[in-house]
Amino acid sequence: MLVCERRDGAAARALFTRALTCGPSPVEVTTDRAPVYPRVIDELAPASRHVLEQYANNTVEADHARLKARLRPMRGLKTIRTLRTIAPGHAFIHNLRRGHHELTTELPTHERLRAAFTEPVLRLSSRPAPGAATTPPPR
Numbered sequence: 287m288l289v290c291e292r293r294d295g296a297a298a299r300a301l302f303t304r305a306l307t308c309g310p311s312p313v314e315v316t317t318d319r320a321p322v323y324p325r326v327i328d329e330l331a332p333a334s335r336h337v338l339e340q341y342a343n344n345t346v347e348a349d350h351a352r353l354k355a356r357l358r359p360m361r362g363l364k365t366i367r368t369l370r371t372i373a374p375g376h377a378f379i380h381n382l383r384r385g386h387h388e389l390t391t392e393l394p395t396h397e398r399l400r401a402a403f404t405e406p407v408l409r410l411s412s413r414p415a416p417g418a419a420t421t422p423p424p425r
Contacts, residue, residue: 293320295325295326298320298322298323299330306331312331313335314334314336314337317339353373370396379399383399387402
């Protein structure tokens, strides 16, 4: 994921460069009709087919429908800073549910989120609160 103020050549190049470091070169790249993408895709992934069909991106759009539903009552994200905070957290939770992290791969889907957070919550609840008075050990 790349967050930036403008969707220009530098931003597109940064996005594709980062994506290409995570895995093999794609066979197909689906984007919207932004005029900057064809040049960058031809430069960085020349063997890839660039798909611009109107509904080809629906699976990606549907994938973040829950995020959109969460943001609607908040009237969207007001700043880039909040987007940089909310989006990775949402993606992490989404990937936990899908079993993409070793924490939860062997569990049934409906148990994954609870299991991933049970241990950290127990550890945090057993710690003394910051600034709380602690009793000194007996002599």
